[in-house]
Amino acid sequence: MSSDPSPAQQFIDAVPHAKALGLVLEEITDGCAVMSMPYDERFIGDPLTRVISGGAVSALLDTCCGAAVMSYPGALGTATLDLRIDYMRAAKPGQRIVARAECFHATRTVAFVRATAHDEDEGLPVATASGAFTMEAGSRMKEATT
Amino acid sequence: MSRSKPEPVQIIKERRDKALRVLIGGIPYVQFLGIRFDRRGDELTAVLPFDEKLIGNPFLPALHGGVTAAFLEVTAMIELSWSILWEQMEQGTLDPRALDEAHMPRLPKTIDLTVDYLRSGLPRDAYARARVNRSGRRYASVHVEAWQDNRSRLYAQATGHFLIPSRDGER
Numbered sequence: 001m002s003s004d005p006s007p008a009q010q011f012i013d014a015v016p017h018a019k020a021l022g023l024v025l026e027e028i029t030d031g032c033a034v035m036s037m038p039y040d041e042r043f044i045g046d047p048l049t050r051v052i053s054g055g056a057v058s059a060l061l062d063t064c065c066g067a068a069v070m071s072y073p074g075a076l077g078t079a080t081l082d083l084r085i086d087y088m089r090a091a092k093p094g095q096r097i098v099a100r101a102e103c104f105h106a107t108r109t110v111a112f113v114r115a116t117a118h119d120e121d122e123g124l125p126v127a128t129a130s131g132a133f134t135m136e137a138g139s140r141m142k143e144a145t146t
Numbered sequence: 147m148s149r150s151k152p153e154p155v156q157i158i159k160e161r162r163d164k165a166l167r168v169l170i171g172g173i174p175y176v177q178f179l180g181i182r183f184d185r186r187g188d189e190l191t192a193v194l195p196f197d198e199k200l201i202g203n204p205f206l207p208a209l210h211g212g213v214t215a216a217f218l219e220v221t222a223m224i225e226l227s228w229s230i231l232w233e234q235m236e237q238g239t240l241d242p243r244a245l246d247e248a249h250m251p252r253l254p255k256t257i258d259l260t261v262d263y264l265r266s267g268l269p270r271d272a273y274a275r276a277r278v279n280r281s282g283r284r285y286a287s288v289h290v291e292a293w294q295d296n297r298s299r300l301y302a303q304a305t306g307h308f309l310i311p312s313r314d315g316e317r
Contacts (some may be wrong), residue, residue, distance in 0.1 A: 053175035061214025
């Protein structure tokens with residue numbers, strides 16, 4: 001073994017499907033996560049264009065949103081309640097996809113998250129996501145006055 | 147009015163099964179997730195056999211939310227493609243014998259998908275069926291439902307909008 005995986009990568013390795021997709025957790029701070037998915041021919045959704053399947057992009061966005069919720073101060077657990085994904089354009093074949101998710105508000109029970117996914121072109125995103133997640137909060141959780 | 151003799155059932159079945167095989171067999175991501183489709187006439191049921199790599203929460207354990215989203219999206223997209231293909235085959239405007247891996251029907255593009263997670267996905271097989279609620283010249287709206295043990299206890303549902311590929315190949 002070369003070196004111990006970082007706690008962030010341990011988080012990914014504990015999730016079998018994230019591992020199957022080859023996801024890499026690039027950054028994680030309070031309520032924000034950056035995650036990448038390598039280009040892999042097994043994830044192609046349209047053999048004619050060799051573009052990655054929308055489903056694989058959805059899986060990346062869902063995982064990244066979940067990681068953002070888990071990194072929110074006081075969060076102990078989460079599950080997706082609702083996720084909307086808009087596909088703006090096809091991802092370029094051969095390029096990895098990077099998702100950025102932000103948990104912009106959370107109560108003791110619900111977390112609200114938005115995310116974007118880009119290929120190597122930092123301009124127009126490939127897809128955006130907006131979701132509501134369950135929040136299992138510990139005592140550290142700062143309850144918003146709603 | 148004279149009616150021509152109906153084709154033997156086996157020939158019709160073989161033609162339809164082949165068209166479905168070509169449609170699905172060419173999509174690597176469908177194979178990656180292990181999704182297959184059962185056909186009864188024009189009705190499709192997507193089947194996602196359980197596999198360890200589909201787990202998102204190893205402690206419960208539960209299926210990954212992204213797997214569920216992908217399963218619903220694939221089912222909706224294939225149902226829409228299949229309904230277009232079916233119509234063309236029935237009208238005789240498309241000869242399924244001309245379909246092969248190099249001559250695939252063009253696939254619709256997903257515009258958006260809204261997934262409603264109703265229950266956590268259990269570590270067992272999942273099923274899904276989609277319904278094309280509207281299919282116009284350019285856009286289609288498709289609803290899809292997924293369940294595990296009981297057809298009446300959905301574990302997730304979704305609505306998606308799709309861009310339909312134009313007949314002349316231009317999008």
